[in-house]
Amino acid sequence: MISTVVYRGNIIFTKSSEKFTVIENGYIFVKNGKVDKIKSELSKEDEVYEIIDYKDKLIIPGFIDLHLHAPQYANLGLGMDKQLLEWLDEYAFPEESKFKDLMYTEKVYKKVVKELWRCGTTRSVVFGSVHKDATKILMDLFIKSGLGAFVGKVNMDRNSPDYIIEDTQKSINDTEEIVCEYSNKSRLVKPIITPRFVPSCSSQVMQGIGAIAKKYNIPVQSHLSENISEIQWVKELHPECKEYGNVYNKFGLFGEVPTIMAHCIYSSEREMNLIKNNGVIAVHCPTSNLNVATGIMPVRKFMEKGITVGLGCDISGGHKISIPNVMVAAVQMSKMKWLESDKTYKPLTTAEVFYMGTKAGGKFFGKVGSFEEGYEFDALIIDDSSLGDLDRTIEERLQRYIYIGDDRNIVERYVAGQKISEPKF
Amino acid sequence: MISTVVYRGNIIFTKSSEKFTVIENGYIFVKNGKVDKIKSELSKEDEVYEIIDYKDKLIIPGFIDLHLHAPQYANLGLGMDKQLLEWLDEYAFPEESKFKDLMYTEKVYKKVVKELWRCGTTRSVVFGSVHKDATKILMDLFIKSGLGAFVGKVNMDRNSPDYIIEDTQKSINDTEEIVCEYSNKSRLVKPIITPRFVPSCSSQVMQGIGAIAKKYNIPVQSHLSENISEIQWVKELHPECKEYGNVYNKFGLFGEVPTIMAHCIYSSEREMNLIKNNGVIAVHCPTSNLNVATGIMPVRKFMEKGITVGLGCDISGGHKISIPNVMVAAVQMSKMKWLESDKTYKPLTTAEVFYMGTKAGGKFFGKVGSFEEGYEFDALIIDDSSLGDLDRTIEERLQRYIYIGDDRNIVERYVAGQKISEPKF
Structure with missing residues (x-):
């Protein structure tokens, strides 16, 4: 069975080391645990999918x-x-x-x-x-x-x-x-x-x-x-x-x-x-x-x-x-x-x-660490609202999280498309 | 009115830069906001004082x-x-x-x-x-x-x-x-x-x-x-x-x-x-x-x-x-x-x-930053139980807190003898 889930948020990752790829308020389509595509806006036919809306949060690779x-x-x-x-x-x-x-x-x-x-x-x-x-x-x-x-x-x-x-x-x-x-x-x-x-x-x-x-x-x-x-x-x-x-x-x-x-x-x-x-x-x-x-x-x-x-x-x-x-x-x-x-x-x-x-x-x-097509969906959802003004570029917000954030800012973790809860042991 | 409060815990500070001074399970006597003395054990006549017991926690200068x-x-x-x-x-x-x-x-x-x-x-x-x-x-x-x-x-x-x-x-x-x-x-x-x-x-x-x-x-x-x-x-x-x-x-x-x-x-x-x-x-x-x-x-x-x-x-x-x-x-x-x-x-x-x-x-x-006699009692109470085994020397526990601890480990703050709560503004 093919299952597709769509995650919405401020998507940022590095295709190459030269620069960040940013899709503000974008949508990542994840099909069977792998990134299928990223879109800036949903179209009519996307309405069939489950959409998980992370609103103003950052979505970054794990x-x-x-x-x-x-x-x-x-x-x-x-x-x-x-x-x-x-x-x-x-x-x-x-x-x-x-x-x-x-x-x-x-x-x-x-x-x-x-x-x-x-x-x-x-x-x-x-x-x-x-x-x-x-x-x-x-x-x-x-x-x-x-x-x-x-x-x-x-x-x-x-x-x-x-x-x-x-x-x-x-x-x-x-x-x-x-x-x-x-x-x-x-x-x-x-x-x-x-x-x-x-x-x-x-x-x-x-x-x-x-x-x-x-x-x-x-x-x-x-x-x-x-x-x-x-x-x-x-x-x-x-x-x-x-x-x-x-x-x-x-x-x-x-x-x-x-x-x-x-x-x-x-x-x-x-x-x-x-x-x-x-x-x-x-x-x-x-x-x-x-x-x-x-x-x-x-x-x-x-x-x-x-x-x-x-x-x-x-x-x-x-x-x-x-x-x-x-x-x-x-x-x-x-x-x-x-x-x-x-x-x-x-x-x-x-x-x-x-x-x-x-x-x-x-x-x-393998194909891990990016949100390009075919990559396993390993992701972190970052709530950086405690770190300062959100009225910054997505790159700036990510840099700020890296420099001054900590584990308290990570609100969800995904590995190969699965949401991973705190280990119960 | 003279007021003396006694704080109990694992006391550690630096009289000089060469080494830590440690009083494990010690008592700091604070008189009118200033350190009066440190003792390893209480004597009969100390029973008149209010004692605040921080148990196994660390007491360090602010x-x-x-x-x-x-x-x-x-x-x-x-x-x-x-x-x-x-x-x-x-x-x-x-x-x-x-x-x-x-x-x-x-x-x-x-x-x-x-x-x-x-x-x-x-x-x-x-x-x-x-x-x-x-x-x-x-x-x-x-x-x-x-x-x-x-x-x-x-x-x-x-x-x-x-x-x-x-x-x-x-x-x-x-x-x-x-x-x-x-x-x-x-x-x-x-x-x-x-x-x-x-x-x-x-x-x-x-x-x-x-x-x-x-x-x-x-x-x-x-x-x-x-x-x-x-x-x-x-x-x-x-x-x-x-x-x-x-x-x-x-x-x-x-x-x-x-x-x-x-x-x-x-x-x-x-x-x-x-x-x-x-x-x-x-x-x-x-x-x-x-x-x-x-x-x-x-x-x-x-x-x-x-x-x-x-x-x-x-x-x-x-x-x-x-x-x-x-x-x-x-x-x-x-x-x-x-x-x-x-x-x-x-x-x-x-x-x-x-x-x-x-x-x-x-x-x-002035006289701030140490627990020697006459120093203002600026102190932090550190609960490092989340950072690992407490069965270590007090120096090791302090070093570990410095390297891997954060604000979550600070449970009380004192300035000049006053307990300081989170600013209400």
Whole structure:
């Protein structure tokens, strides 16, 4: 049965990163969960459809978060004065090790999914922990919630604390078990291969999970070139590889299947070209980069090369799950990059970061993150009446919501045409 | 009549910028609105006092905002992709010119005061517009609210758009009128001399208001060394002065009375020494500096010189009134400065930015911003139970609130011992 619903409101989205597309008081026709068309006015024959009128509110695509660590949720806003290694040892790793306890897992992961819902993140790409069962719990919670997600069991079998390191073969087997069990369990929630990063993954484990990725056509996520000492370390571990990215590439983990790499702050020209040629998506995580004091990704340079760049909140390096918060930080850091580069790299615009946090990130999920024909209807309804005068352009109202709004302004969330209520767990 | 009230809770504040002082489950004795003492346990003779038990909540000093432009409130989150001059012409000046309309003034200024209340800013130092009557309205609203503030009528009689420029003599007269009318009207709300910045103030006006400052002993606020072209401009306008700060100094506007200077991003060594020697307070406005793309103030260097540095939200260059938001940005920018300076300037710690946003800024108001003996009891009661596990150190809980909390976590506000309810206007 074909079902069409029409949503009315101030529609705004980014077809391209150059500018917003705005249909003031427009109508989005959604057919079987997908955008069919947008019209400025209804005609006689449209009267047969159900019309949901959001009046003066904004209708925008749902937010896409390409990088976050679910098991670090309880560390949000903690350890922010620590140096990276101290922070990993005192906060990140001890917390992640708790996910062998499934009661604790359930308690925290319920909060993570609720918080994503609350912040309007309709789709996300998520690191779990090394724990197979905990990862399955997270996937099941996402399925229950109606939100979309790729969720990865982390692989780490070297250079990691004893209490969290994995046996190589078990790491590979557990990964395959999840892939087999979850590949077709849900349309919206899928497994993803997740080597933590090169220093914590042996060649054997990368080989093993690379083969799984290929065999089952499962996408990959990891970290890349986040800081200089890490890059140096990778060079020492893999002198045979010219660039950090080449290590993943060697094991089929760099674009053979759809691949996401977080950070890419210090990627060389050669690594950028590899990213570009292999169709890898780079994820900019500005709040995390600020908090962990890693540096400023030259996003403009990536864009000029034609690399797809999405956004990630990267909790708990990043301190908030909110993608608008990340968008603001992305603009702000690009302004610092602009100064630092002697005004070579133009600052990012609001349209550009909005594109990154919707359509660019959405590519990883298929046709998601825009309101063009054929796109899944992932949408947020924004009531910005508490933020100031509504007698502004729709672009201005959206920018204001991004900068000064919060979850209180999101009044409805849709994923693939379904209205998603607050998870009841 | 002497009245003492005892507040119980987890008390945390910064005597010095080096570290937090914490009294878990402690008692603050407040006598006639001032902190008398703090005790860890009550003794028999304390039973005579009224005890207000905030149980597991945090008790922290109220936030102090040393720099914000009240008439730019309606521009919050707007024009963020514009360059500074464009933004001034398209957003800032047109908006400020509206404050000749007293109906509009009242509408906006009510929102400003409410928003300060909502965000826990118990004391602020505020730029008004050039308009005398609008400035009086703002002062009266502050008085009604119970919050503390210094409020300045702006002076600008050159190099400004026609529709907002002042006549020199009227600028001086209006300033004096406000000073006379408001110096003793309220204990908590006071006038402040407010030349916009050197380029928009003639020598004549600076002379005039400098004389008023001296005659009535009224403090001064302005902008200093925010960006490089501005400094260049000042040099051209005042070739007789070696540094930007010397221009203010020449007219008695740089420390002869208590003085606040916002930004100080590009102050030279010589200007810093002048700031230091004249006891001028520097205001760091990191969110504004990011949005307006001016640069990163070398806060560590100022601190090492022994200069007092406070915080300012600087709306609407800054996009949020919240001081915790400014504290996070201050830490983050200091981490970028640390990288940029090849790790010379150590990042600011949470204790340091908290000190800046409470006790350092509070100095401008007398004994404000700490819970030491004799300090006015300006306090916020923070319920952080929605932010995560309470089984953390009090320092961790405060840091978490600063990073991920918001106005919803502030359950009570006190100014000078008085509980302040949401302004009823």
